[in-house]
Every structure is written in structure tokens, then in C-alpha cells.
Amino acid sequence: MTTSTTAPFATDWTTWHDAHEAARASEHGFLTITSIRWLQAEPEQFEDAPGAWSTSEDGPVVALDAGESIVVDGQEVTGTHRFGSLAERSGVDVLWRDGDETVVIEVARRGGSDIIRPRRSSAPLRTSYRGTPAYAPDPAFAVEAHFEPFDEPREVTVGSVVDGLQHVYAAPGVLRFDLDGPRTLTAFNGHGDGLLVLFTDRTSGVTTYAATRSLDVPAPDASGVTRIDFNRATNLPCAYTPHATCPLPPAENRLDVAVEAGERLPA
Template sequence: MTVAQEIRSDLQRAWDTWHAAREGELSTPHGWLSLTALQWLTPEPSAIEGLPGLWSATPDGVKISAVAADGLVVQTTREPRRIDGTATLHPVDGLPGTLVELGDVVIEVVRRTDTHALRVRDPQAATRTGFTGVPAFPAQERWVVPARFEAYPEPVAITVDAVVEGLNHYLTAVGVVRFELDGQTHELVAMPGKDGGLSLHFRDATSGVTTYSGGRQVRTADPAPDGSVEIDFNRLTNLPCAFTDFATCPLPPAGNVLTVAVEAGERIPS
């Protein structure tokens, strides 16, 4: 085996391990593949198909009226609390919602911009039970790219659209990442990663053709003190909205569009 073949084999083995973990995370009992409904709430207390109780969105938060026999249990930071009467929940815009359990089903109460909604997560959802994996391009070394991060003097608040018309997401941009692909210099606005590092969300020439139209994202490690950072486009992932109609994903920041076809990472789910 040549040195080049060994490098390709090491890259593929590392990618295989990463991708298996990624698919395992997607298929957890209450992960994104388990979504079966997205129900927007109104000020009028209303019954929701398949759920007990009455649900409404008020200026004070989401109100749930139910009796103990309905079996609705709110997950709190202290201990689970069964609803017997009226409970008011206060989800935060843009963050994971407050969870209400109903047997094996989990109801996520979320706030998006100035509206509230319920997301129902059922382990028996067909999208989860029928999941066979995420199609992806073969890992190639050409898509492991050196880059340079230039931090803004201060983080910048930005607003982006969502896949749901009329919704916005409010994000924090921390700088710009520059790199070369196919002999051209490109740049992307970077957001902070969930567990450190950077997050890059963008569209490219494959978007809407072989990859999800709303763009994909890739995470990096923390840049070095001199700003150098490596981007492994082989680890581009779909956002949840590529797998379900019941997500409210952000779209990429304005300008985060590459003219090249990044034939790496996850493809359109089958």
C-alpha cells in the first residue's frame, strides 16, 4: 500500500466511525427522526389531535390544562411534575423546548420568534423505524482544507430566515473563515460551535441538486492562536429539516454561498 493509499484508508476509517455515531444520534428514540407533528398554538385554549388537555399560547407562556388521569408529565430541572389543573411553560426562543411526556411520546413545547408550537416526538414514527442511514459522498482528502479564521472585534448579532416562512432565527456571528477550493478564495461567516470550535452553515452548487436545498453545516475545532483552522468538508451534515417537515431550521447567513460544488458530506436523505 502506498503512502497516499494509507492516508485515504485512515481518512475513510475515521469518517466511517464518525458517520456511524452521527447516524446513531439521529436514530435515538426521541431524536429528529421521531417527529410526527408541528402544531402552532393560538391564544384560544384548543384540543390538539392525539393529545389530551387544552393548549394555548399566552403572553405569559404556553398554558396546558389537564387532569392527572391524562398522564401529562412536565420534565423540570428538579423532578418530573404531573399536570393536574393548569401549568404554564416558558420556552426560550431559539433554544430546545420544554419537554412534556405522555408515555413513550415526548411533546416539545418551543418558542420561535413570537410564536409557540408543539413538536411531537414518537419513537414509533415511520421516519425513525424505517431509517436505513444517510447517503453521503465518499470521503476524500481533497475536501480536508486549511483555512484562516479572522475574528470580529466583537461578536455580531445577525438575523436569518427559517425554512418556515415568516420565522426568523437570531444568531451570533464571531468572524469570517477564508480558504481555497479549486484555485479560488472563498469566505464564510462563522458562528460559534455548540461545544466549542466554529460552525459553518452554507449553500453550494450541489444545494437542491444532490444535497439539501437549505444548505448544510460543518463544525471545526477551535482555531489556533494565529487563526489557522482545518475544515473537513467530508463531515458536512444535513440540518434536521432535511429529514422532517416538522423542524424550523435556520437558513444560512446572507452571503454564505459557495459557487463550487462541494461533493462531500451528507446528501439528500432517501
């Protein structure tokens, strides 16, 4: 029987997960990506993007054909456009009108390489998407944690679902908590003052996505206390599309416990 304690918990979780699903299946979310193109020094043309694309130490460049245009930062662009050097994990979305459809082209830098990823709302992955199954929310998987900062933030290099690609994250410290025994997770800088953890556990590859799961953790208070709610563990884009560059967890974030909470393997 649902108790008065668990009912608000489940309602809050449902509201959060509905919003997360809506964002995932949004008009130009990652389910709409049609390809990932790794830009080279030699200009290349692609069937799902206008112009010829290349890159150098000065950043990505597109040379548009006569009659072609894109919109960058609200301005229509023709001819040759230089995006300038992009910071790691940053990107710019440009608009391209292809017939009756508006295509968003993500121009980004991932793992030290410049890429483009066109996004079409009509992509089959989006139009056929029916949602991601998840474990029923369980307060037992929302645990108090204590954040222990490093003397200085550390740069942590992790692998990627793309062979040979690496990502570097700033890790300010570790989270210590109890979940069927004492556990630790290396935490990365997250949104705002919050933290980000990437992890696997005993369910990985069985009922949850094998490579990684992602979880946002609220900023610790002045005494280092925060809360890890594994019910809000989510799949990264690589669980759905081959056109992703998702990071893998650091080795120490492989939890030797079955975290039967959060999103499961995509249907």
C-alpha cells in the same frame, strides 16, 4: 488504491458518520416528530398530545384533563402547568404515557414563537428510515482555514424553511480558506468554543439538499487557524421532515464551487 494516509481518514469519518446516523434514528430523535404545533393565546387540543395548549408573554401553558398527566423534570404533573418564558432556540422535553408508548413532547421557542412537537418512536419516518447516502470521504475537502474575528460579534438574521420565520445568530467572524479558489464563510457560535457554518454550494438541489447544509468547525487556535472538513457536512432536520424550522444560510455563504463531500439528498 487506498493509501496509508487516506485509510485512517476514511475510518475516522465512518466512525463519526455511524454515530451521527444512530443519533438521527434514535428512539426520540427528530425522525420521530409527528407534528409541529404553533401555540396561540386561545387554548387548543391536539390529537397527538394531552391537554389544551396555549401561550402568552409568560410562556407556554398546558391544561391537562382529569386523569391525564405528564412528567416534567422528573416530576409527575397534573392539572395546569406553566412552563415559563422560554429563550430563543431553547426547549424542554416532557414525557407523556399514551397507552403502551412513551411520547416525548418538545416544548420550545423558535423564531419568536412557542411550539410543541410530539415525538413517537413508532413514527413511520423513523421505522422506515434506511440511512442517508453520503459522498465517499475525501481528504481534499478537509482544508485549513483562518478565522478572522469581527471587532464585535454581529447579530445576523437569516430566513427559515418556514415562510415568514426568521432566526437570529451571533456571528463572531469569518472563515477564510482555499477550495478551488479563495472562499469565505460567515461563522456562527457553535458548540462550546467551536463554530457553526450553514452553507449551500453548486451541488445544492442536485446531489445535496437544496436549502442548507450544516457543518461544525473546531475552535480556532491562538493564531486563528482551524480546519474545515466538508466531509462532515450534514443535513438538518428539514431535509427529512416538514415539522422543522431549520435556518437558511446567510446570502454570503453560497459557495460558487461544487462541494462534493458530506451527506447527500436523503434516499
